[in-house]
Amino acid sequence: MNLKDINAVKALLSQPQKIVIVPHKNPDGDAIGSTLGLWHYLKNSKQEAVIIAPNDYPKFLKWMPGNEHILNFEKENAQARKAIDEATLVFTLDFNHLGRIGEMQSFLEASEAKFIMIDHHQAPSDYAEITYSDVSMSSTCEMVFNFIGFLDDTDTITKEIANCLYTGIMTDTGSFKFSSTTGRTHQVVAELIHKGAENTTIHNKIYDTNSPSRLHLLGCALKNMVILEEYKTAYITLSQEELDTYNYKKGDTEGFVNYGLTLEKIRFAVIFIENKEEGIIKISFRSEGDFSVNQFARNHFSGGGHDNAAGGKSDVSIPETTAHFVSLLEQYKKVLNS
Numbered sequence: 419m420n421l422k423d424i425n426a427v428k429a430l431l432s433q434p435q436k437i438v439i440v441p442h443k444n445p446d447g448d449a450i451g452s453t454l455g456l457w458h459y460l461k462n463s464k465q466e467a468v469i470i471a472p473n474d475y476p477k478f479l480k481w482m483p484g485n486e487h488i489l490n491f492e493k494e495n496a497q498a499r500k501a502i503d504e505a506t507l508v509f510t511l512d513f514n515h516l517g518r519i520g521e522m523q524s525f526l527e528a529s530e531a532k533f534i535m536i537d538h539h540q541a542p543s544d545y546a547e548i549t550y551s552d553v554s555m556s557s558t559c560e561m562v563f564n565f566i567g568f569l570d571d572t573d574t575i576t577k578e579i580a581n582c583l584y585t586g587i588m589t590d591t592g593s594f595k596f597s598s599t600t601g602r603t604h605q606v607v608a609e610l611i612h613k614g615a616e617n618t619t620i621h622n623k624i625y626d627t628n629s630p631s632r633l634h635l636l637g638c639a640l641k642n643m644v645i646l647e648e649y650k651t652a653y654i655t656l657s658q659e660e661l662d663t664y665n666y667k668k669g670d671t672e673g674f675v676n677y678g679l680t681l682e683k684i685r686f687a688v689i690f691i692e693n694k695e696e697g698i699i700k701i702s703f704r705s706e707g708d709f710s711v712n713q714f715a716r717n718h719f720s721g722g723g724h725d726n727a728a729g730g731k732s733d734v735s736i737p738e739t740t741a742h743f744v745s746l747l748e749q750y751k752k753v754l755n756s
């Protein structure tokens with residue numbers, strides 16, 4: 419953030435504001451961790467603030483301090499719309515175009531509030547008065563830590579804030595192993611542990627809460643995996659019927675896509691998950707090295723994200739979607755094999 423923006427934020431926060439904080443639809447650990455971390459900070463600075471999630475999110479994220487105060491736009495619609503109506507300041511976290519918040523989009527577009535974006539995805543759009551966008555960042559949580567620092571308030575980071583921010587950095591970096599993890603990321607994490615983040619407990623709460631049905635669903639997913647060695651690609655499919663068989667709950671497929679990349683020669687891993695209710699196939703893309711799944715998702719599956727982790731969707735059936743997907747690979751054969 420440049421000095422002009424920092425001063426503009428300081429001026430805004432020197433006045434009492436009615437603040438709405440928004441993560442993207444289907445929020446992940448970074449989205450919930452960063453919104454809650456910022457929420458605690460603003461509340462502690464005597465601001466009135468509320469988080470509105472566009473929809474529900476997995477149980478393994480619901481233990482973070484302050485979670486019970488998050489409004490779900492789908493379930494608490496009237497209350498959420500009132501808060502948006504009255505807002506003087508809106509923070510959007512972990513996304514950078516308003517198409518990522520589903521039904522909430524039109525309500526935020528109609529708002530007269532000032533907007534502040536904090537985000538680490540590529541190609542930010544320009545809806546915000548203040549845009550803190552940095553694709554080199556491991557996570558939005560790392561950016562919220564920086565943001566509090568820009569406001570000279572690092573000393574006010576409490577154990578609650580530290581726990582929330584640690585969670586998002588951990589989940590978005592694959593537990594500090596993705597290439598987005600920098601020396602600075604480790605410094606921030608060290609600082610958060612000093613401030614009380616319970617690293618081992620957080621790890622257990624996120625990763626060690628499996629249900630037997632989720633492990634059986636994972637077994638099904640791994641059985642369905644198709645390996646295309648000539649393209650260094652592996653993909654998984656999960657139909658709605660399979661999800662139903664294994665009593666699918668939101669969040670159960672989190673991380674499944676990464677198994678493809680654990681194969682020695684595979685550099686591009688994909689999972690296609692049918693969602694009958696929304697009438698779409700939700701797709702997650704992951705890569706190792708130079709192949710940009712952000713570009714691939716943008717070009718072919720109405721999506722986007724980061725160079726090595728992106729998402730998208732398809733409106734046709736799983737067999738049609740995977741056939742189309744496989745037909746696209748020939749044009750990327752060179753880069754996938756380089």
Ligand code: 5GP
Pocket residue numbers: 442512539701702703720721722723724727728729730731
């Ligand atoms: P995931 O595969 O875990 O849902 O998402 C991977 C990354 O891609 C995340 O950073 C997520 O925000 C982004 N992403 C997922 N789905 C979409 C999408 O439909 N559009 C865009 N622009 N980004 C997405």
Ligand code: MN
Pocket residue numbers: 448449512538557558590
């Ligand atoms: Mn993120």
